[in-house]
Amino acid sequence: MKLDELTKGLFKYNPIFYLLLGLCPLLAVSTRVDNALGMSLAVLFVLVGSNVIISLLRQWIPPEVRIPCFIVVIASFVTIVDLFMYGYAPDLHERLGIYVPLIVVNCIILGRAEAFASKKSVSHSLLDGIGMGIGFMLGIVAIASVREVLSTGAMTIFGYTVIPGLTQTPAMVMLLPPGAFFTIAIIMALINYTTIRRARRR
Amino acid sequence: MDNLLAIAVGAIFVNNFVLFRFLGLCPFFGVSKKTSSALGMGFAVIFVMTCASAITWPIYTYLLIPFEIEFMRTVTFILVIATFVQLIEMVIRKYRSSLYKALGIYLPLITTNCAVMGVALLNVEEGYSLIGSVVDGFSAGIGFTLALLLMSGIRERLELADVPKSFENLPIAFISAALLALAFMAFSGMRL
Secondary structure, X not given: OOHHHHHOOOOOOOOOOOOOXXXXXXXXXXXXXXXXXXXXXXXXXXXXXXXXXXXXXXXXXOHHHHXXXXXXXXXXXXXXXXXXXXXXXHHHHHHHHHHOHHHHHOHHHHHHHHHHHOOOOHHHHHHHHHHHHHHHHHHHHHHHHHHHHHHHOOEEEOOEEEEOOOOOOXXXXXXXXXXXXXXXXXXXXXXXXXXXXXXXXX | OOOHHHHHHHHHHHOOOOOOOOOOHHHHHHOOOOHHHHHHHHHHHHHXXXXXXXXXXXXXXXXXXOOOOHHHHHHHHHHHHHHHHHHHHHHHHHHOHHHHHHHHHHHHXXXXXXXXXXXXXXXXXXXXXXXXXXXXXHHHHHHHHHHHHHHHHHHHHHOOOOOOXXXXXXXXXXXXXXXXXXXXXXXXXXOO
């Protein structure tokens, strides 16, 4: 069933909470929902692009040098995203900083290339890339919304106020590095809690 | 001339790679269960980060800038780092088998460690000189090792602790990392 390849990345094998991949950009740019959306669109593009190209080339890449080949393909897509963002969204490019070129060492992308795209057909790899990319987006936006609301008391996405100011004294610590670790710890504990409860009911 | 002491203190404490910049988190949670393996990983990272800084700086300054192809830095850096790590692995395996036994299993993991790529990019972005870059790479590695050692000490204690079931393993590790990061926040604003 082809649709499975798309939906498995969303919840069942979510790259962040289940596979624990791509932690660095996840924690570093999840200070605001804007940044998180920009980052995850970039990751989605690189993931889909590299999955398709690697799947197309899978018969010609010799297994001994596959990792360098994958890295070159991924790095080319990252360079495209980097230049595109620099040209069309310079503000976002400035805020994401070195985390844009660092997509190249994001383990989600190399992981999917190695575990999936180098073995499966193009259409399956395309769906897998889209699913995993959206799964990453769900995770990072979830963390970013918690952090943005708690650290500023409000939420603005690309200039639109989604949640107005709730408090005059927001928790600044959520904006700082410790807040990122706290947020992901609590979300993972909640996931564990529901899994344990569901297992107990059966 | 760069202020080398400021670079070193900045990379080890103020802008600690793991706890402030979130670079190298995968080994930080993956290899921090035992102090001995944390130390091995730490030494491998210090070595690779120092050498990677020393290699990428001349390539960027004398190759990419004269030909005006700075946009190729992502592709160049990752290839140089991956090749270098592979080379180191082969050399160590052939000539220093005891060292290979100690560091060998950690070396392949380092290629996809974003801390190494991160230090190469940061050196270029900050505009350090060659010596500044090497000092930055070395101290960033020390900072990484420091965080990894502290974390492994905490996790060895956590093994014996009575942790709520939902928080077992990773969530409690993340909470510990948060508290460590909070402690490291005390260094922020320190200027030399």
